[in-house]
Amino acid sequence: MTESQVGMAQGDGSPGIGLRGALVDIGRCQLLSLAALAVAGAGALVIGALLLLPLGIGFLLLPPAAVALRRISDRYRDRAARWTGTVISPPRPLPSRSTPPENPTGRHQQARALLGDHGFWHDLRWAWAEPATGALLAVVPLALVEYGLFGAAVQPFVWRLLGDGNWYAFIPVDSTPTMLAALLLGIGFIAAGLKLAPATLRVHARWSRRLLAAPHTTELVRRIEHLAGSRADILDVQAAELRRIERDLHDGAQARLVALGMTLAEATRLLDHDLAAARVLLHEVRATSQRALQDLRELVHGVLPPILADRGLGDAVRSLALDSHLDVRIETALPGRLPAPVESAGYFAVAELLANAAKHSGAPEVHIRLSHTDGALRATVTDEGRGGADPDGSGLRGVRRRLDPFDGTLVLHSPPGGPTTATLEIPCASSSPKTSSSSGTG
């Protein structure tokens, strides 16, 4: 099973492919070069406000200028993510006014808070650098294409009129052959520009990230908050799980074993004088012991499905597929076994997604793809059903909670009318040997 035709739900802002993609990227370069004017403008506003601080009026001007600049920088962060997939972590929100806007002291306080804000200075630094460096970068492919157009589309018509001294790049265009050479050179420039555009956008995004990313400390604070939150969640979930297991054992298998002992004692007593009654009780004992086994089996399966322990994620998902009443096509590209907690989280998440598809999608067929790339387990569940899945449904929330301790992600792409694609990723290294180290007693 090694076909690769699963529709992966890329965002609509994936890097362009082919000629159309290159043209789109040129358009983006154009946009960047123009947007630099707005950046410069906003930067100048902020600088102006800063210069006016000694006069007092700067305190009134600074907050709106800073907000305007932040709005623009946010747009750049957003573009970097949509165009090239470069995620730029946003800074903390700007200090806001705690008092009504009419109150001048409120603005003063806000301006003072702004002066102490890391994100604000980052924005300002970027506002100075972007028009000079970023926009310049974006102009390179743009200039190539435009100059190429001049050579290829304009020169053939104008060289006769221009006469002597008409140069295109290093070619003196004064005859038909030189005109043709200029035309070819122009096409070459256009091709180079188109070729360069995607790479330029990527470099620009990386450059912007350098300047715009939240300071390291903000990142760390954010990370700690997330870890503390997810740790509390894990502890809650774990405690609830233990409680469930304890209750299941207590009310299920354990109670049945007690009943078993009682029935056996009664049967033993009856053996002497009422064989028929004893036989009935012994039948009961057998039935009860079967139920106890059944209870235990279900409990074990809920904790860790045996096939997952024995065979790992690939075969466990195959087994899920065999139990599903949908047609499930599976592709796996997993390198041996993954760490046990990852396998377990992945299994239960895929099981939930498959159950969701069976319940809501109305599609007869589901496609599951498991792979391990770039140090992450990635599972995609696709169906051609009716779509419109609710990302905040209880099932999907449960999946997210399972992935959270691993910093895993779940991306749902489910436009009304389908198809629905759920992609989950769990960062992990693979432990390559096929057999997991067992804690066996042998």
Add this chain to the structure above:
Amino acid sequence: MRVVLAEDLFLLRDGLTRTLQEHGFEVIAAVDNGPALLRTLLEEQPDVAVVDIRLPPTFTDEGLQAALAARRSRPALPVLVLSQYVDQLYAHELLAGGQGAIGYLLKDRITHTTQFIDAVRTVATGGTVMDPQVIARLLARSDARGTTAQLTPRELDVLALMAEGRSNAAVAQTLFISESAVAKHTAAIFTKLRIEPSADDNRRVLAVLAYLKR
């Protein structure tokens, strides 16, 4: 009949050996790990092997792997696999060769001695026995897909027992109907599911399973 037994827990191994011996089987070897099982199966050429799926040294599906490996060099070697749980994937792997002489039972069934001994005999003589749980799940699945919707409840009962490897006589006894009634139901099932009828019990089960697997 000569039996090779593989089970790592001493208590169960002992009990199984005793049960088999009481019913006239000769237990020629009782091993407790995967490699020893494979070696014994290839050397001793038993009439049937009774194998626990989870065995040392890996405590995973070592027993199943050893049985499948042995059947690759001796394709029709009768193997009855026992397990604490049933899994459709394992059932598929066991049936994949299409040779029959395969059994797959929950360990619970051992306590039902006659049923267990019947299963060992059926497998030893080339039959196929699937655990009722495997069958129930297969039927539930094909039910949800509507493939067995055309069958009457009684026919479903017969189909389930048939898929467990029971003979017409055993089916008749379980359902308290006459053998000719069973034959009639069977014919109706085969017609409705468009399965070619066959005299061979084993092929009958395989045909049913193959149908349900779709």
